[in-house]
Amino acid sequence: xxxxxxxxxxxxxxxxxxxxxxxxxxxxxxxxxxxxxxxxxxxxxxxxxxxxxxxxxxxxxxxxxxxxxxxxxxxxxxxxxxxxxxxxxxxxxxxxxxxxxxxxxxxxxxxxxxxxxxxxxxxxxxxxxxxxxxxxxxxxxxxxxxxxxxxxxxxxxxxxxxxxxxxxxxxxxxxxxxxxxxxxxxxxxxxxxxxxxxxxxxxxxxxxxxxxxxxxxxxxxxxxxxxxxxxxxxxxxxxxxxxxxxxxxxxxxxxxxxxxxxxxxxxxxxxxxxxxxx
Ligand SMILES: NC(=O)c1ccc[n+]([C@@H]2O[C@H](COP(=O)([O-])OP(=O)(O)OC[C@H]3O[C@@H](n4cnc5c(N)ncnc54)[C@H](OP(=O)(O)O)[C@@H]3O)[C@@H](O)[C@H]2O)c1
Numbered sequence: 001x002x003x004x005x006x007x008x009x010x011x012x013x014x015x016x017x018x019x020x021x022x023x024x025x026x027x028x029x030x031x032x033x034x035x036x037x038x039x040x041x042x043x044x045x046x047x048x049x050x051x052x053x054x055x056x057x058x059x060x061x062x063x064x065x066x067x068x069x070x071x072x073x074x075x076x077x078x079x080x081x082x083x084x085x086x087x088x089x090x091x092x093x094x095x096x097x098x099x100x101x102x103x104x105x106x107x108x109x110x111x112x113x114x115x116x117x118x119x120x121x122x123x124x125x126x127x128x129x130x131x132x133x134x135x136x137x138x139x140x141x142x143x144x145x146x147x148x149x150x151x152x153x154x155x156x157x158x159x160x161x162x163x164x165x166x167x168x169x170x171x172x173x174x175x176x177x178x179x180x181x182x183x184x185x186x187x188x189x190x191x192x193x194x195x196x197x198x199x200x201x202x203x204x205x206x207x208x209x210x211x212x213x214x215x216x217x218x219x220x221x222x223x224x225x226x227x228x229x230x231x232x233x234x235x236x237x238x239x240x241x242x243x244x245x246x247x248x249x250x251x252x253x254x255x256x257x258x259x260x261x262x263x264x265x266x267x268x269x270x271x272x273x274x275x276x277x278x
Contacts, residue, residue, distance in 0.1 A: 028153045028176040029174075034091055034201065036238050040245040041065060043247070044070075050075035059254055064076055066092070074116075093120065101129045108151065123150070123153075177202075178201075187274050201243060207237065221265065
């Protein structure tokens with residue numbers, strides 16, 4: 001079991017224990033809780049993908065990020081069932097590919113069938129539609145799927161703040177989440193604040209691909225906590241209350257990437273890592 005430590009932080013007006021995986025969540029509309037640590041599955045396909053998701057659930061991850069485009073929803077769903085965990089304790093995200101604009105309902109129904117679940121916890125528009133005129137109609141379809149209980153929450157991915165504002169203006173409903181490329185090198189305080197101000201949870205993707213894990217700032221901080229630079233990068237996301245979804249198909253890395261609840265970063269360390277983005 002991962003350790004419980006005293007540190008806490010305020011999240012949506014609620015105090016959360018940031019040193020225990022079960023409690024380290026952000027609150028989405030409707031009171032839905034999203035674990036700040038998720039497991040990425042892009043390029044984790046076939047039996048490798050199945051084994052990786054099973055290993056992730058065994059290592060304590062309770063949030064799996066997939067997409068129609070990844071071609072692994074069947075393996076993700078099978079691993080969820082074979083984990084022996086109850087469906088309700090696992091947060092599952094999938095995404096609508098841009099080429100399925102106009103076939104939203106059919107696409108989510110196919111995703112649910114392939115995953116073998118009755119609902120997903122989060123359904124995202126994977127990329128803004130190529131035709132800007134489709135932006136609002138797609139969002140209305142996402143909201144309708146949520147209202148029909150096919151997804152507990154809906155959100156977007158790779159959206160600019162201006163595009164998010166268009167959605168809010170047209171429907172008075174903000175996306176629960178915007179999943180965007182994020183990491184220390186891409187740190188942008190202003191962009192993070194823009195999400196917070198709109199009640200949109202920022203979810204970062206590609207935490208390692210965007211990072212030089214041999215950066216001296218990261219290795220120094222890692223040494224100070226007796227952890228790896230990769231663990232520092234993930235903890236930095238959590239301490240900013242940003243969702244991180246690292247991917248790995250390597251069992252030791254899957255386990256190590258989840259073992260980030262036994263330490264936290266000091267304000268000075270957070271500032272030093274933030275500065276890698278300037
Ligand atoms: N919404 C979008 O448009 C979008 C785009 C990209 C990604 N995503 C999501 O975000 C997830 C994560 O992003 P990503 O897959 O692009 O990249 P990532 O998680 O930043 O990096 C994955 C790579 O890092 C390696 N790795 C994992 N743990 C490591 C560790 N502790 N030390 C060193 N290397 C490590 C993995 O190798 P091994 O697997 O060989 O261990 C793999 O090569 C994706 O899987 C997907 O779910 C979303």
